[in-house]
Amino acid sequence: MAELLISISTPDWLAHTIAALVQCGLLLAIALCSAAVGIWLERKVSARIQDRLGPTRVGGRFGWLQPPADGLKLICKEDIIPTAADHILFRIAPYICFCATFCVFLALPFANGWVAVELNAGAFFLLAVAGLEIFGVILGGYASGSKWSLYGAMREAAQVVSYEIPLGLCVVVVVILTGTMNLVEIGNQQAGWFFNWHIFHDPFTFVVFWVYVTCAVASSNRAPFDLPEAESELVAGFLTEYSGFRWVFFFMGEYASMFVVSGLGALLFLGGWNGPIPIASLLGLTPDDGDVFGWIGNLLGMCNFIAKAFAGMTFMIWLRWTLPRLRIDQVITTCLKYCVPIVSAMLAGVMLWSFFLPGGLIAALTRPASFPRSAWERTDSKPDSFPRSAWERTDSTLRVDGMRDNGRVQEEAWRRSLPAVRSHAERGNEGDFQEESR
Amino acid sequence: MQAERAQSDTVEFDVRTDEMLINMGPQHPSTHGVLRVVLRTDGEVVSEVTPHIGYLHRSAEKIAEKLTVRQYLPYTDRLDYLAAMNMNLGWALTVEKLLGQRVSEKTRHLRVIVAELNRIASHLVAAGCFGLDLGSFTPFMWTFREREKIVDLFEEICGARLTYSYLLPGGVTAGPPDGWFGRCEAFLDQFDPVIDELHALLTSNAIFIKRTADIGVLPPEMAIDYGCTGPVLRASGVDWDLRRDGEPICTEMYDGYTWQVIAPTGGRYPDDHPYPPVPPEAVVGDSWHRFYVRMLEVVQSMYLVRQGIEKYSAADGELDKPIKIKEKLPKGEAYLETEAPKGQMGFMIVGDGSAVPWRVRIRSSSFCNISALPEICRGVLIADMSAILASLDIVLGEIDR
Numbered sequence: 018m019a020e021l022l023i024s025i026s027t028p029d030w031l032a033h034t035i036a037a038l039v040q041c042g043l044l045l046a047i048a049l050c051s052a053a054v055g056i057w058l059e060r061k062v063s064a065r066i067q068d069r070l071g072p073t074r075v076g077g078r079f080g081w082l083q084p085p086a087d088g089l090k091l092i093c094k095e096d097i098i099p100t101a102a103d104h105i106l107f108r109i110a111p112y113i114c115f116c117a118t119f120c121v122f123l124a125l126p127f128a129n130g131w132v133a134v135e136l137n138a139g140a141f142f143l144l145a146v147a148g149l150e151i152f153g154v155i156l157g158g159y160a161s162g163s164k165w166s167l168y169g170a171m172r173e174a175a176q177v178v179s180y181e182i183p184l185g186l187c188v189v190v191v192v193i194l195t196g197t198m199n200l201v202e203i204g205n206q207q208a209g210w211f212f213n214w215h216i217f218h219d220p221f222t223f224v225v226f227w228v229y230v231t232c233a234v235a236s237s238n239r240a241p242f243d244l245p246e247a248e249s250e251l252v253a254g255f256l257t258e259y260s261g262f263r264w265v266f267f268f269m270g271e272y273a274s275m276f277v278v279s280g281l282g283a284l285l286f287l288g289g290w291n292g293p294i295p296i297a298s299l300l301g302l303t304p305d306d307g308d309v310f311g312w313i314g315n316l317l318g319m320c321n322f323i324a325k326a327f328a329g330m331t332f333m334i335w336l337r338w339t340l341p342r343l344r345i346d347q348v349i350t351t352c353l354k355y356c357v358p359i360v361s362a363m364l365a366g367v368m369l370w371s372f373f374l375p376g377g378l379i380a381a382l383t384r385p386a387s388f389p390r391s392a393w394e395r396t397d398s399k400p401d402s403f404p405r406s407a408w409e410r411t412d413s414t415l416r417v418d419g420m421r422d423n424g425r426v427q428e429e430a431w432r433r434s435l436p437a438v439r440s441h442a443e444r445g446n447e448g449d450f451q452e453e454s455r
Numbered sequence: 456m457q458a459e460r461a462q463s464d465t466v467e468f469d470v471r472t473d474e475m476l477i478n479m480g481p482q483h484p485s486t487h488g489v490l491r492v493v494l495r496t497d498g499e500v501v502s503e504v505t506p507h508i509g510y511l512h513r514s515a516e517k518i519a520e521k522l523t524v525r526q527y528l529p530y531t532d533r534l535d536y537l538a539a540m541n542m543n544l545g546w547a548l549t550v551e552k553l554l555g556q557r558v559s560e561k562t563r564h565l566r567v568i569v570a571e572l573n574r575i576a577s578h579l580v581a582a583g584c585f586g587l588d589l590g591s592f593t594p595f596m597w598t599f600r601e602r603e604k605i606v607d608l609f610e611e612i613c614g615a616r617l618t619y620s621y622l623l624p625g626g627v628t629a630g631p632p633d634g635w636f637g638r639c640e641a642f643l644d645q646f647d648p649v650i651d652e653l654h655a656l657l658t659s660n661a662i663f664i665k666r667t668a669d670i671g672v673l674p675p676e677m678a679i680d681y682g683c684t685g686p687v688l689r690a691s692g693v694d695w696d697l698r699r700d701g702e703p704i705c706t707e708m709y710d711g712y713t714w715q716v717i718a719p720t721g722g723r724y725p726d727d728h729p730y731p732p733v734p735p736e737a738v739v740g741d742s743w744h745r746f747y748v749r750m751l752e753v754v755q756s757m758y759l760v761r762q763g764i765e766k767y768s769a770a771d772g773e774l775d776k777p778i779k780i781k782e783k784l785p786k787g788e789a790y791l792e793t794e795a796p797k798g799q800m801g802f803m804i805v806g807d808g809s810a811v812p813w814r815v816r817i818r819s820s821s822f823c824n825i826s827a828l829p830e831i832c833r834g835v836l837i838a839d840m841s842a843i844l845a846s847l848d849i850v851l852g853e854i855d856r
Contacts, residue, residue, distance in 0.1 A: 063592075063593075066593055067592070067593050067596035067597070068596060068597065068600055069596065164475065164477050165477075168499070168837070240590060241590065241662055243590065247590060247838070248484050248590075249484050249485040249587060249588045249589070249590055249841050250485065250590075250837055250838045250841050252483060338591075338592060338593050339591070339593060339656070340591060340662055341586065341589035341590050341657075341662045341666055342589060342590025342838070343662055344665075344666060344836055344838045344839065345499055345836065345838065347665055347666075
């Protein structure tokens with residue numbers, strides 16, 4: 018966009034500012050739309066579960082416009098700040114909450130390459146920024162000057178901080194599997210048919226997916242883990258003293274973060290923007306077939322991704338309106354006694370699996386003789402399909418940096434001990450290495 | 456105390472912090488009205504619970520000294536407003552006891568039908584609110600949907616949906632309209648499978664069991680000492696129901712009916728029901744049992760209603776007309792406790808020969824049931840507080856009077 022503006026003789030600084038603003042607005046719109054649709058979905062799904070109709074008046078038969086109508090009503094409300102509250106923190110808290118969730122959308126790819134900022138450490142960035150949301154909640158609870166709010170904040174602190182651990186481990190499992198933290202690449206590695214999705218990669222990832230679901234529900238404060246705002250215990254928890262538009266910000270943050278964790282789950286385990294059937298490549302809509310076709314393929318992919326994310330949200334809504342709430346000690350027990358050990362064991366399982374059965378179970382079964390050499394064969398026969406993993410990069414970096422002495426010898430010995438990960442490039446250089454080390 | 460022991464097993468007290476006094480209510484979502492409970496907490500652990508009542512005090516007993524017994528009937532609706540028919544029945548029977556009257560067979564069966572329908576409605580509210588207090592909103596909507604159908608039936612029979620004033624001393628205001636019994640049976644037929652749904656949603660739900668089993672255990676001796684009655688007493692394993700064990704004027708109403716008193720005597724329920732079994736974690740007298748007893752009582756009430764409809768149709772004679780508005784009361788006094796959904800509802804009337812009672816005293820079940828709250832809530836977590844309060848199923852209109 019900036020290039021376009023510059024080409025029509027706009028000054029550099031203005032072009033970049035305009036581009037930044039437009040993109041920022043676009044992202045904000047996406048974040049708000051996902052939250053609004055989430056709110057509508059929650060109201061309709063909960064109504065159906067409870068034998069009601071839900072919103073039917075605003076925006077036609079299905080109440081499409083209910084979220085904006087809600088928003089309008091809430092803007093019109095009196096803005097109350099309790100006298101006992103810490104005014105500055107009380108005002109800041111909702112924005113922190115919302116900004117953290119909003120920033121996550123920066124690194125969330127919607128289709129192949131359709132991402133605001135393609136980060137090499139996308140998964141890491143996403144987790145780190147999403148974790149910031151709790152500061153808003155804790156600040157809000159603390160600054161409200163109400164005991165119920167304080168309880169909510171303390172629960173949030175205990176709960177979300179504990180659940181970051183298994184959530185992070187779940188992501189690590191996928192990172193190990195793919196050899197990259199770049200979310201776009203993680204998505205691309207699951208291209209093709211649905212059995213390429215990580216959830217079907219091996220039995221361990223299947224279990225990890227469900228642990229991820231548990232942790233995702235818990236870290237976005239949804240029932241049955243909605244302790245920080247448990248209305249039947251803590252009135253409304255950290256939200257007790259909030260009203261009007263500040264409350265909306267918390268609310269938007271919650272729904273946007275639901276979308277984010279669902280989307281991240283879809284990206285990591287459910288193939289991201291790759292549908293169960295590779296329609297795009299069957300119809301010739303990949304980027305290789307030309308810009309326009311690639312764009313249409315990406316559009317299909319984005320629909321796929323959004324559908325998966327909303328399916329995840331619907332699952333969370335379904336849970337919320339079915340299950341009673343856990344107690345705080347049971348929530349922490351679930352995390353520390355079940356989620357963390359399970360996901361740790363699965364992490365080890367995934368490591369072993371990808372070492373011994375890199376081609377997957379089917380490949381190992383159909384060609385049992387090749388089992389011990391399967392890793393070799395795969396790298397040899399299809400070098401390009403092998404993920405551009407850390408190994409190659411380390412290798413090239415080593416050469417560029419000219420680290421020639423002791424480190425190289427160690428590197429060489431290490432690589433010998435791990436023949437499974439060698440690639441063509443390395444094998445081509447093998448002779449040179451041996452000569453030099455001699 | 457079992458509850459205390461269970462808590463000290465699961466909650467570690469390595470960090471002692473300052474105690475905090477916190478007001479739960481009178482504006483709190485899970486205090487079931489305007490109850491104020493002062494909690495002394497250490498973190499999330501509740502060390503002391505003090506219920507403060509009186510926010511809904513309306514001088515119900517004093518008002519009774521200014522009105523005739525028939526004029527006072529609408530005020531009984533407002534005691535336990537979720538079971539107004541049973542409140543009417545208690546008052547009517549007490550007045551009849553004082554006057555030495557007996558009602559006809561037809562009236563008796565109609566009273567059983569109406570009172571048991573209202574028991575179902577009241578237990579449905581209890582079950583739904585239990586779910587709500589545990590953070591599950593859907594059971595609340597489902598039980599209220601069913602209660603709504605009962606309320607519709609009551610609206611047909613007496614015109615009111617909450618404060619019925621239907622079962623008057625001496626008789627009823629009017630007979631049921633044509634086809635009413637058919638609609639009653641239709642309701643019961645469609646309600647049968649709904650009970651299974653509620654059991655699936657709550658009773659056998661793992662989280663529900665975790666939240667209620669072994670929480671707020673009320674031993675039978677303590678339950679008797681505190682005067683707890685109704686499902687709260689029966690869930691502690693005491694087999695006591697005034698419909699079977701009460702005064703003749705109560706028990707005669709249920710003559711000829713076959714039904715069971717639901718109480719886990721010896722830790723066991725009657726086995727001949729298709730509902731989920733007792734989970735191994737549950738202890739007799741805990742919140743889970745209080746919920747379960749109510750759910751099973753709903754089924755018994757359904758049997759009673761079905762039998763009542765049969766018996767009503769078979770009975771001869773007419774419905775009784777109620778006593779006159781200014782019926783003179785004899786000198787003397789009468790005290791009668793009846794089995795209302797929430798426990799034993801007692802009315803005492805002292806007559807001095809005029810139409811207006813000289814003194815009226817009301818004994819309510821919720822008042823006694825909530826008095827056990829400080830005992831069974833010691834050492835629980837805040838979240839358990841609302842579970843226990845919900846399991847006691849209190850109505851503030853009855854407590855404060």
